[in-house]
Amino acid sequence: MGKLSEKLRLTFAVATVVCVLALAISPLKDFRAEWKHYKRSFAKFAQGRPDTKKLLADYNPNIDQIWLPGLNVTDRCTTCHQGMTQPTLADASVPQPYRAHPAIPHNVRDWGCTACHRGQGLATEAAEAHETTLAWEKPILPAHFLQASCGTCHQVDLKETPQLARGRQLLTRLNCQGCHKLNYLDQPMLGPDLSNVGYKVSREWIYKWLKEPRTVLDKDGNATVNGYESGDESRMPKFRLKDEEIKSLSAFLSVQKAKPLETYKINPAVVAAWGKKPDLISQGEVRFRQMMCTTCHPLAVTRAGETKLIGGNIGPELTKVGSKVNDEWLVAWLRNPKGYLEHANMPRYGWSDEDLYKVSQYVMGKLTDSDLLTGVPQLGAATDEEVTVGKRLFAEKGCASCHSLKGLGLQKDFGPDLTALGAKNASELEFGKANISHSLVSYLQAKLQDPVAVNPAARMPQYSWNQADLDAVTTALLSQTGPAPTSALQHLVVPKKDAWFQTVGAFAEVYERYKCYACHRFNGYGGTLAPDLSFEGSRAQKKWIAEFLKNPQTIRPALILRMPQFNMSDKDASIAAEYLSMAIQKPDVDPESVDAKQFTTAMITMGKQLYEVKFQCQSCHTIGSGGGYVGPNLNNAGNWLTPAWIEAWLRNPQALQPDTIEPRRNFTEDEIRALTAYITTLRTGIKPQTTASAVAAHPPAQGAGR
Amino acid sequence: MRSKLVLMALLLYGALCGLALSGCKKSVAAVSLDSAFGAYDTEPDWNDNTKVINLGYQESQGQRVFYLYCVWCHADASPAGPSNRSNVTPTPPLMNDGDKLNSESDEFMQNIITLGGSALGRSAMMPPYGKTLRPEEIKAVIAFTRAIAQPAYQKPGRAGSPYTTK
Numbered sequence: 075m076g077k078l079s080e081k082l083r084l085t086f087a088v089a090t091v092v093c094v095l096a097l098a099i100s101p102l103k104d105f106r107a108e109w110k111h112y113k114r115s116f117a118k119f120a121q122g123r124p125d126t127k128k129l130l131a132d133y134n135p136n137i138d139q140i141w142l143p144g145l146n147v148t149d150r151c152t153t154c155h156q157g158m159t160q161p162t163l164a165d166a167s168v169p170q171p172y173r174a175h176p177a178i179p180h181n182v183r184d185w186g187c188t189a190c191h192r193g194q195g196l197a198t199e200a201a202e203a204h205e206t207t208l209a210w211e212k213p214i215l216p217a218h219f220l221q222a223s224c225g226t227c228h229q230v231d232l233k234e235t236p237q238l239a240r241g242r243q244l245l246t247r248l249n250c251q252g253c254h255k256l257n258y259l260d261q262p263m264l265g266p267d268l269s270n271v272g273y274k275v276s277r278e279w280i281y282k283w284l285k286e287p288r289t290v291l292d293k294d295g296n297a298t299v300n301g302y303e304s305g306d307e308s309r310m311p312k313f314r315l316k317d318e319e320i321k322s323l324s325a326f327l328s329v330q331k332a333k334p335l336e337t338y339k340i341n342p343a344v345v346a347a348w349g350k351k352p353d354l355i356s357q358g359e360v361r362f363r364q365m366m367c368t369t370c371h372p373l374a375v376t377r378a379g380e381t382k383l384i385g386g387n388i389g390p391e392l393t394k395v396g397s398k399v400n401d402e403w404l405v406a407w408l409r410n411p412k413g414y415l416e417h418a419n420m421p422r423y424g425w426s427d428e429d430l431y432k433v434s435q436y437v438m439g440k441l442t443d444s445d446l447l448t449g450v451p452q453l454g455a456a457t458d459e460e461v462t463v464g465k466r467l468f469a470e471k472g473c474a475s476c477h478s479l480k481g482l483g484l485q486k487d488f489g490p491d492l493t494a495l496g497a498k499n500a501s502e503l504e505f506g507k508a509n510i511s512h513s514l515v516s517y518l519q520a521k522l523q524d525p526v527a528v529n530p531a532a533r534m535p536q537y538s539w540n541q542a543d544l545d546a547v548t549t550a551l552l553s554q555t556g557p558a559p560t561s562a563l564q565h566l567v568v569p570k571k572d573a574w575f576q577t578v579g580a581f582a583e584v585y586e587r588y589k590c591y592a593c594h595r596f597n598g599y600g601g602t603l604a605p606d607l608s609f610e611g612s613r614a615q616k617k618w619i620a621e622f623l624k625n626p627q628t629i630r631p632a633l634i635l636r637m638p639q640f641n642m643s644d645k646d647a648s649i650a651a652e653y654l655s656m657a658i659q660k661p662d663v664d665p666e667s668v669d670a671k672q673f674t675t676a677m678i679t680m681g682k683q684l685y686e687v688k689f690q691c692q693s694c695h696t697i698g699s700g701g702g703y704v705g706p707n708l709n710n711a712g713n714w715l716t717p718a719w720i721e722a723w724l725r726n727p728q729a730l731q732p733d734t735i736e737p738r739r740n741f742t743e744d745e746i747r748a749l750t751a752y753i754t755t756l757r758t759g760i761k762p763q764t765t766a767s768a769v770a771a772h773p774p775a776q777g778a779g780r
Numbered sequence: 781m782r783s784k785l786v787l788m789a790l791l792l793y794g795a796l797c798g799l800a801l802s803g804c805k806k807s808v809a810a811v812s813l814d815s816a817f818g819a820y821d822t823e824p825d826w827n828d829n830t831k832v833i834n835l836g837y838q839e840s841q842g843q844r845v846f847y848l849y850c851v852w853c854h855a856d857a858s859p860a861g862p863s864n865r866s867n868v869t870p871t872p873p874l875m876n877d878g879d880k881l882n883s884e885s886d887e888f889m890q891n892i893i894t895l896g897g898s899a900l901g902r903s904a905m906m907p908p909y910g911k912t913l914r915p916e917e918i919k920a921v922i923a924f925t926r927a928i929a930q931p932a933y934q935k936p937g938r939a940g941s942p943y944t945t946k
Contacts, residue, residue: 166836167935176837177916216817217837236844237821515817688898693853693868693905702867704852728912735849738911 144562225553241550253489325456326464358436424641494556573598673751681752842924
């Protein structure tokens with residue numbers, strides 16, 4: 075071996091030092107790891123707290139992880155989020171990442187973090203844990219859409235997750251299942267069967283409807299119906315159709331006359347007598363209002379210069395319906411909705427010729443807009459060629475997914491399967507030229523707002539959401555994460571039960587004719603607009619039910635939405651009263667079990683004292699003309715309620731009606747007796763005040779100050 | 781030849797060091813979530829509906845309970861339209877009335893909601909909700925009240941303590 079030159083010696087010496095330094099970098103890097111930084115600053119933070127001792131006792135300088143093999147969870151989030159389970163760190167003034175988790179029904183140690191929040195449980199760096207990076211795909215779910223995670227297991231809506239429930243309700247109401255496969259939703263509401271639509275509307279109206287189906291966005295982006303602001307998304311979306319396509323479709327639909335209309339000729343004597351009266355239309359309006367058509371159908375009303383839709387959302391909006399339908403069709407429809415539409419949700423009212431004439435004249439004469447069809451070209455009769463093209467378009471554009479036609483069944487799976495949409499990675503999505511951040515949430519929102527923004531060839535129609543509804547639908551879609559990845563998770567799913575209420579005999583006919591289930595709920599089945607009738611037999615007296623059905627103005631006249639005046643026959647009313655009072659009782663509230671005769675005058679006097687002075691029930695209930703209107707008016711409670719129900723209700727209202735807002739009180743048995751004695755003496759049929767709480771089941775309007 | 785080898789060795793070391801050092805450079809930056817979606821829920825300011833108040837999980841649960849049970853008497857409008865407030869004497873405070881409610885402690889609020897007005901020497905028109913709402917629901921309503929209070933609620937803290945928000 076030759077002697078090394080001085081130069082080489084020096085080179086190696088320098089290289090060795092550099093090598094040693096390089097080796098030292100590794101421990102230094104480890105010391106400076108991001109999570110260690112959070113560890114150390116938590117220890118420092120804990121020093122300045124009054125609960126230092128407890129916090130430091132739980133302090134662990136190493137990586138902390140929640141490992142739940144059954145749930146497929148290995149979450150190291152608590153390495154940095156060290157105060158997660160420290161109740162003293164719950165306050166908003168505690169800096170993140172040290173704040174405690176809010177109290178939720180699931181314990182963090184038993185469930186981990188990523189099951190709800192998504193993100194990367196294994197990561198030990200903030201960016202990798204929370205955001206999409208090259209190596210990690212699943213970003214954290216923004217807090218605003220967190221209820222989506224509840225929905226992955228809870229198929230039944232929880233009261234704690236109103237945003238998710240609203241989203242699911244919209245998916246059902248707008249019949250998204252017509253085109254898409256979705257999980258855990260109620261039976262969808264179909265669009266009307268169009269087999270006979272040629273009898274109902276003109277070709278010009280169909281043209282206008284397809285061009286601009288009611289919903290218009292004003293300059294502020296508010297959803298409006300016929301130009302009026304509405305809290306509800308119009309159910310018919312706007313399709314991007316070319317003028318030629320609209321012409322062909324309108325031609326095809328205008329010749330749909332599968333079953334001849336059952337026309338009805340109103341007695342000419344009635345027409346002659348009423349036809350010349352100047353107040354015909356105003357009398358028709360009075361009748362229209364008495365029948366409470368607005369319980370289901372909204373109408374635009376102008377109050378104090380502001381035009382708003384007032385009324386329910388079960389049926390279509392009627393402000394301009396007189397310019398839409400044929401008068402012959404209207405009379406036939408009012409008399410027997412089922413004659414025109416098999417799946418109609420409209421009850422069959424009892425009509426006298428006089429009422430039928432007055433109301434139909436009001437609808438055709440007053441609920442009109444001469445400008446409705448402005449801008450629609452004169453289309454004339456449909457040609458064979460147009461009809462053929464229209465028929466093809468009806469299938470191609472997906473119309474058949476929501477609307478059935480005689481001879482054409484409902485189209486299945488027109489759009490993509492969305493049951494696992496909420497679990498998709500951003501890289502699996504088509505963003506097109508849309509200038510949005512590449513995440514699932516922004517994709518969903520962009521697609522819902524403008525389907526062609528992310529995919530120019532999209533067939534999906536245009537909706538016009540307000541921000542709250544857009545967020546709600548996004549939440550509901552994010553909850554559609556497909557089958558659970560592990561069997562342990564599958565076992566956690568809280569399944570949805572199908573509720574069904576079956577009636578028999580004469581009542582079944584009455585129930586079906588008046589569509590009781592459209593508003594009332596029976597054993598979990600039916601609408602939520604009106605009181606739950608599952609235990610009506612225990613609650614109401616038979617005589618009262620029969621009278622109420624014939625003249626339903628007496629008990630809960632809420633502001634707008636009230637029980638319709640069906641002109642029910644004596645026979646129907648007594649069949650319904652008989653069935654409701656005998657067959658649907660709460661087993662432990664026997665209406666016969668408390669006899670009103672046992673109540674003494676002393677008890678009644680004491681009850682009045684308790685009502686007025688000790689418990690001050692008048693803050694919510696009205697007797698006479700004084701009191702509040704949060705709860706029902708009690709003026710006629712003695713004729714309405716059974717004493718057994720009153721007692722059971724006072725003992726525990728939620729046991730009888732779980733969602734009632736009446737608070738459960740600490741009444742003694744003597745107090746319950748006395749209050750019941752007093753309430754049973756209230757037997758005046760004074761027209762009661764409005765009942766505000768009757769609409770409590772609806773999603774609350776945000777911002778009570780407004 | 782030899783000097784070339786040396787140069788290569790040095791370059792290799794340099795590259796190694798550079799690689800190792802670059803790993804250390806990562807800054808501890810705050811994680812940026814889309815700010816609009818950062819809040820669990822929101823409530824418009826009752827006095828100025830151009831302003832929006834961000835709510836956390838507990839506050840939004842309180843919002844839900846409030847709009848179901850309390851809104852009838854403690855707001856100027858209810859989901860059904862008019863308020864029942866004018867039917868109640870003495871007139872109940874608006875839930876965002878910071879002048880009246882900020883001075884009441886959390887314990888007092890918890891008690892009056894749980895036990896009712898008469899138990900605390902206030903109006904009997906305020907019924908007790910202790911058997912209807914769970915304690916955590918009542919706490920959530922209080923948290924919601926604090927969140928929407930105008931003027932804003934200041935959490936009481938010990939003087940000079942670093943955790944007071946004052």
